[in-house]
Amino acid sequence: MKILVPVKRVVDFNVQIRVKGDGSGVDLARVKMSMNPFDEIAIEEAVRLQEAGKATEVVLVSIGPAEAAETIRTGLSMGADRGILIRSEAPVEPLAVAKLLRAVVEEEGPGLIILGKQAIDDDSNQTGQMLAALLGWAQATFASKLEVDGAYFKVTREVDGGLQTVRLKGPAIVTTDLRLNEPRYATLPNIMKAKKKPIVERAADLYGVDLAPRLEVLRTTEPPGRKAGVKVKDVAELVSKLRNEAGVI
Template sequence: MKVLVPVKRVVDYNVKVRVKSDGSGVDIGNVKMSMNPFDEIAVEEATRLKEAGKATEVVAISCGLSQCQETIRTAMAIGADRGILVETDAELQPLAVAKLLKALADKEQPQLIILGKQAIDDDCNQTGQMLAALLGWPQATFASKLEIDGGKAIVTREVDGGLETVALQLPAVVTTDLRLNEPRYVTLPNIMKAKKKPLDTIKPDDLGVDVAPRLKTLKVVEPAKRSAGIKVPDAATLVQKLRLEAKVI
């Protein structure tokens, strides 16, 4: 069973981003970039499937600038066997990424695609669902547990009311949640091995995909600063302020 794992290069989750002065976006100059945490979980899960003998090959895919090669190398250090970079400097939106992944899936013929439920930079939570729709494959989102049983994927997913378990006929698309696993620490020997693994670079035109953006960002602003708290002498004053000033009761 071949497993495709899309990975995205994003600003590291420990970095506090700054909005550009013109409000056109966030400033990512000279900031640490890393793999999207949800995608890291996806790579770990695919690697565990390979170690358990359920998968035969894990292929890491990234779309974007040439620097995305570092993200693919990280995925290969975790356990991916090879990588594919769809290199472009265009602004990639979820639909364009889904179309690129669909073209690669048609070419690679995987039995399973595992990807993070969302990226921490745009929080769209759309690519996995769009990809499943384009491929016509069953999908399971927000997976907290994944098992492969014959030609089926048994997925436990988190819903508002608790947990839901679904069975998908392979090939299928699965998006990962935080509680699916804890990614392993990448060791130096594995980083060195990853440098020798094959990494192919192609262009969107090679796949026949138009990646022109469909949406336009009008303005980006920082969240409103939280106002300072106050102390009240008694419960009656608290209720009065909640009713008259905060207007929440």
């Protein structure tokens, strides 16, 4: 079974985001970029399945600028076998991403697609679901556990009421939650090996997908600053403020 793992290049989660002065978006100048953390979890799960003999190949695919090749290279150093970069200098919205991924799926023929439940830059949480709809595949989102049983996948999902376990018939799509695993650190030997692993680069327009944005960002603003707290002299005053001022009880 071949596993396809889409990965995205995003602003590193440790970076303090700055909004442009005109409110047109986030300032990306001289900002550290890295792989979306949920995608790291997806790669880790795919590599573990391969190490367990459940998968024969792990293929990474990323959609973005030339620099996204380094994101793929990071995934290759974690154990993936090869990568595909679909070049697009302009941002691509989730529906267009799903359509491009569908084209890659038709070329590669994977039995399982694992991807992060969302990207930390736009938090859309849409690509996995849209791709499943386009392909007509079974899907399980917010996975905290994944087991492979022949042609079937048993997935434990994190839902509002607790945990839900579903059984999917492959091919299938699984989106990862934080508690699925702990991604490994790439060792120096694996980083050196990753430099020799192939990355195929293709232009996005070769797939005939309309990449024109359907959403217009009107304005980007920073969240309001946190207000200073107040001290109370006893529990009675605390309860009073929570009930009469905050309205939480």
